[in-house]
Amino acid sequence: xxxxxxxxxxxxxxxxxxxxxxxxxxxxxxxxxxxxxxxxxxxxxxxxxxxxxxxxxxxxxxxxxxxxxxxxxxxxxxxxxxxxxxxxxxxxxxxxxxxxxxxxxxxxxxxxxxxxxxxxxxxxxxxxxxxxxxxxxxxxxxxxxxxxxxxxxxxxxxxxxxxxxxxxxxxxxxxxxxxxxxxxxxxxxxxxxxxxxxxxxxxxx
Numbered sequence: 001x002x003x004x005x006x007x008x009x010x011x012x013x014x015x016x017x018x019x020x021x022x023x024x025x026x027x028x029x030x031x032x033x034x035x036x037x038x039x040x041x042x043x044x045x046x047x048x049x050x051x052x053x054x055x056x057x058x059x060x061x062x063x064x065x066x067x068x069x070x071x072x073x074x075x076x077x078x079x080x081x082x083x084x085x086x087x088x089x090x091x092x093x094x095x096x097x098x099x100x101x102x103x104x105x106x107x108x109x110x111x112x113x114x115x116x117x118x119x120x121x122x123x124x125x126x127x128x129x130x131x132x133x134x135x136x137x138x139x140x141x142x143x144x145x146x147x148x149x150x151x152x153x154x155x156x157x158x159x160x161x162x163x164x165x166x167x168x169x170x171x172x173x174x175x176x177x178x179x180x181x182x183x184x185x186x187x188x189x190x191x192x193x194x195x196x197x198x199x200x201x202x203x204x205x
Contacts, residue, residue, distance in 0.1 A: 007041060012050045015040035017059065020073035027071050057085070093137050100130050104169050107195060108176050124196030167203050 007015070019027075019035060027035070032051060036042040042050065051071060054060040060073040103126055177191050192199065 006043075009050070009053075012042050012046060013054055013059075015042055016047075016050050016054065017073065020060065020071075021075050024074065025072070028068055029071070032071070089137055089140055093134070096130055096133050096137065100127075100134075100169060103127055103130065104172050108172070120195070127196065170201075170203050173197070173201070 016032070016036060019032070019040060029048060029051065033044045033047045036047050036050075037044045051060065054073070055062045055071070060071055062069055062071050064070075103123060106123055107127075177188060177197075180191055181188060191197070192201070
């Protein structure tokens with residue numbers, strides 16, 4: 001018989017936040033190590049790590065009184081903290097999209113078929129870096145999807161805007177490639193190779 005799949009880190013974080021929201025109480029670590037395994041299925045040995053990650057993200061408050069640490073979290077503060085985090089992520093994503101747009105304009109101005117240049121190499125590296133940053137930002141946003149319905153909807157809207165923007169620039173790249181093939185008669189795979197465009201480059205579903 002196969003073993004039951006354990007909880008992911010985000011599932012543990014979400015379930016621990018439920019303890020705070022449902023009880024609206026203040027706890028010590030030892031309290032959480034008893035409650036979390038029993039009520040939420042979080043292993044006792046991972047309670048401290050999960051709790052610290054929530055403190056680090058500003059979702060749970062912690063204060064030392066005497067020799068003990070006390071932890072608490074209320075829905076209103078958690079919502080504000082997630083909104084602030086979301087605003088920062090959206091700002092970073094917007095800046096990334098703008099840099100991506102500027103880079104595409106530079107690519108459009110580049111002449112197809114000329115010898116490899118430092119500028120072209122630099123542009124290709126920047127495009128790759130932007131793709132990595134976008135992937136990291138999307139992963140960061142995903143961390144918060146299970147925490148609050150309102151924040152989830154806001155993130156969905158932000159992701160839709162970002163996806164639409166990315167697909168518009170994908171359109172632009174395909175248009176430039178099409179123009180280059182007609183104008184200079186280059187094969188598509190040579191264009192991709194010259195500009196560092198991956199074989200699986202396509203629209204975002």
